[in-house]
Amino acid sequence: MTYCLGMLLDSGLIMIADTRTNAGVDDISSYRKLHVLADTPERSIFAASAGNLSTTQMAISLLREGVPPTDGEAIGPDELLPTIAEPTTMFRAAQLVGDAVKFANDTVGRALAPLKISASSSIILGGRIGNQPPSLYLIYSAGNFIECKPDVPFFQIGETKYGRPILDRVVSGHTPLAEAVKIAFLSFDASIRSNLAVGLPLDMVVLPSHVGSRPFQRRIEVNDPYYNDLSMRWGDLLNDAAQAIPDPPFMPDLI
Numbered sequence: 001m002t003y004c005l006g007m008l009l010d011s012g013l014i015m016i017a018d019t020r021t022n023a024g025v026d027d028i029s030s031y032r033k034l035h036v037l038a039d040t041p042e043r044s045i046f047a048a049s050a051g052n053l054s055t056t057q058m059a060i061s062l063l064r065e066g067v068p069p070t071d072g073e074a075i076g077p078d079e080l081l082p083t084i085a086e087p088t089t090m091f092r093a094a095q096l097v098g099d100a101v102k103f104a105n106d107t108v109g110r111a112l113a114p115l116k117i118s119a120s121s122s123i124i125l126g127g128r129i130g131n132q133p134p135s136l137y138l139i140y141s142a143g144n145f146i147e148c149k150p151d152v153p154f155f156q157i158g159e160t161k162y163g164r165p166i167l168d169r170v171v172s173g174h175t176p177l178a179e180a181v182k183i184a185f186l187s188f189d190a191s192i193r194s195n196l197a198v199g200l201p202l203d204m205v206v207l208p209s210h211v212g213s214r215p216f217q218r219r220i221e222v223n224d225p226y227y228n229d230l231s232m233r234w235g236d237l238l239n240d241a242a243q244a245i246p247d248p249p250f251m252p253d254l255i
Contacts, residue, residue, distance in 0.1 A: 014181060014206050
């Protein structure tokens with residue numbers, strides 16, 4: 001499994017994905033889940049994927065090489081299929097990604113159905129085209145999607161439950177980028193602590209909201225000094241906070 005997080009704030013866009021694809025006593029593997037679909041001065045588009053690997057790989061490849069029509073319409077011999085380089089808005093890009101996800105889910109799903117293996121996948125899509133502000137979308141396995149709005153300025157896919165509480169308590173649309181990255185790391189730290197299906201390394205991209213800014217990318221390795229210090233400090237602070245809160249007054253004295 002995996003855990004992917006996208007945050008859309010006044011100050012910009014943050015996307016982070018872990019790399020864990022399988023976990024067991026003696027079977028742990030990894031694969032990059034944060035994909036660069038476009039990175040030019042005019043077009044910065046990124047996708048974080050969760051679900052069946054063959055499905056997400058097909059969807060990402062289709063976006064780069066051409067997405068077939070999902071309604072079964074015949075393709076002319078000289079007809080060029082649309083790619084992620086063509087949409088003029090992020091909304092149109094989300095529509096294209098939805099088509100790619102639906103086509104991949106349907107295609108891989110038919111092959112895996114006799115084996116009773118799920119082909120389901122989902123994608124968080126974020127980025128900016130031209131001078132438009134950054135935007136963030138959640139594309140479901142059926143190809144439909146929703147756009148991130150200020151009331152809940154983040155999307156999660158994959159193993160989401162352990163990393164959500166701190167996001168609900170702390171993150172708002174006004175959170176500065178640096179602070180939001182810190183909170184995002186704490187969200188991943190909680191997930192990694194409680195679920196073997198999530199693990200380092202993490203891949204991250206940050207895109208500031210002001211026009212002309214370029215995305216910043218970084219991989220957080222197992223030995224990353226900041227992340228490890230953050231994890232240790234957070235554990236100590238949680239322990240101190242638990243000790244500082246009074247015990248329940250209704251509990252009997254058992255000593």
